């Protein structure tokens with residue numbers, strides 16, 4: 001991951017401890033130059049596509065906190081269902097559980113799914129958020145592995161050597177995950193931004 005900045009830590013707005021942990025681990029395995037702190041802002045999550053949901057949440061958080069901030073939205077998109085549940089995966093998971101999510105695909109010819117991570121970054125209140133997306137392709141399978149993080153047990157990434165995200169070692173997941181890929185793009189952007197600022201001084 002490229003060097004980004006020696007700036008003040010960026011506020012990562014999330015109430016999800018597992019997301020926070022993975023982001024911290026991914027950043028720690030890079031250059032360590034992008035530093036984050038965490039705040040939980042109860043931002044409304046609108047209906048819309050993944051980018052619209054992410055932008056609205058980040059805009060709200062930047063206004064509420066009065067500072068630059070980062071938000072993250074995770075979607076799980078089933079090919080057979082035209083991309084649903086997508087950004088609504090949290091409610092689907094809560095209501096249907098792992099088994100119910102598998103049952104949704106009974107009768108379809110494909111279990112393909114995309115894990116999609118969307119970071120939104122706003123440089124401050126009133127500043128339009130920018131979007132950084134990461135995707136990992138895989139299959140929806142009956143649950144295998146530890147159950148402490150969301151839908152990890154039912155998502156088997158194509159690059160995971162037959163293991164579900166939940167069965168993978170954390171460091172292995174972080175090498176191929178939707179979150180890693182989105183964070184890589186965000187870090188590259190912030191590094192360029194910092195370089196530009198330094199050059200214009």
Ligand SMILES: O=c1[nH]c(=O)c2ncn([C@@H]3O[C@H](COP(=O)(O)OP(=O)(O)OP(=O)(O)O)[C@@H](O)[C@H]3O)c2[nH]1
Nearest residue numbers: 013014015016072073074089090149150151152153
């Ligand atoms: O198995 C998983 N592996 C992952 O890598 C992953 N990333 C997110 N999730 C879950 O998918 C929903 C997204 O909803 P979401 O993006 O709105 O998150 P959230 O509301 O929990 O936190 P936040 O909005 O405060 O950041 C929530 O149920 C998350 O627990 C994951 N599950």
Ligand SMILES: [Mg+2]
Nearest residue numbers: 015045073090
């Ligand atoms: Mg949320």
